[in-house]
């Protein structure tokens with residue numbers, strides 16, 4: 457392999473070059489994975505997440521000092537009786553050098569995705585989001601000038617802010633939930649000049665999120681035995697599995713695959729139900745009264761109705777390969793576990809991260825893990841209160857507000873196409 461990396465389909469194993477390719481050229485439905493020439497990870501003297509550029513599908517870095525930070529927990533670990541707990545934190549926490557100003561690990565997806573498109577693709581990126589992903593892409597747009605089209609549920613529009621003025625964001629809101637935003641986003645991506653970001657099919661997104669596993673492993677000095685994360689699409693879980701495979705291939709961090717312990721927020725728990733039933737597909741019955749269930753959770757970023765669960769190389773395969781587990785945490789459990797974390801460690805959490813902490817509490821209470829072994833707790837978001845003290849927040853105003861069930865009529869298409877033309 458002469459290039460830094462190649463892509464390979466996990467269904468038919470066809471290898472191919474990257475042209476911001478999201479799907480197997482042979483039309484397989486399986487996920488495509490990155491295979492890097494450097495099998496040993498060489499940490500580079502670059503800011504933020506780009507210290508892991510060896511295993512990111514980009515040639516260049518961005519001058520942004522925003523990446524995951526990891527440390528060995530003492531106070532919270534003591535509360536739970538855990539001997540070796542590594543916290544990997546993606547958010548704002550200056551005392552621990554956490555400098556992701558949009559406060560979630562979604563910025564780890566956004567940075568390499570924007571770069572990968574610039575290097576290997578063309579067009580203007582389109583992203584659908586429940587809020588956190590959109591905010592992360594708006595921030596990277598504000599810092600790089602790369603234009604983005606972001607679709608979010610109308611009631612989450614206030615989550616779209618940046619710490620620098622963003623002049624190149626086309627924000628579209630729709631009355632509905634996250635999956636409605638994803639569906640509208642798919643239609644918008646058919647407008648010429650717009651490139652879909654790709655979700656779990658985007659290797660930059662997965663390898664970017666995988667830096668949490670790299671960072672946590674380096675802090676532990678070895679691959680952890682257990683990896684805990686809250687999931688909506690599960691892309692971060694897939695990414696953690698893939699990063700662990702690379703670390704095993706590296707040869708310096710052990711040969712044991714960390715078990716994936718993934719969590720969702722009751723009552724919206726489709727992947728928990730499918731997994732517990734031993735199925736590699738999600739049925740309609742796994743998400744009864746989906747809209748009410750989604751409205752009832754405290755962590756609505758975990759409410760994807762179409763996660764890449766059964767696809768080859770997806771969440772189900774990741775759970776099987778790692779002998780993983782799924783957990784369901786109620787709002788109350790998340791609130792009290794999150795409060796305990798904040799009290800002992802000293803930082804506020806995203807509600808999704810609180811769900812993850814609750815799953816770790818459950819694991820200890822139910823003896824599903826050995827408390828003497830090494831746990832990586834992926835705190836995927838936090839520091840919202842801290843960042844407000846230190847940084848200005850600029851709200852993004854919607855370019856278009858669409859009603860429930862809206863699809864793209866000619867007038868709306870025309871307006872978006874006009875925006876694209878003026879920002880291409």
Ligand SMILES: Cc1ncc(COP(=O)(O)O)c(C=O)c1O
Nearest residue numbers: 588687688689690757808836837
């Ligand atoms: C803070 C936070 N944690 C976890 C997740 C779940 O990530 P995924 O949808 O990739 O599973 C999200 C999704 O937006 C998030 O914002």
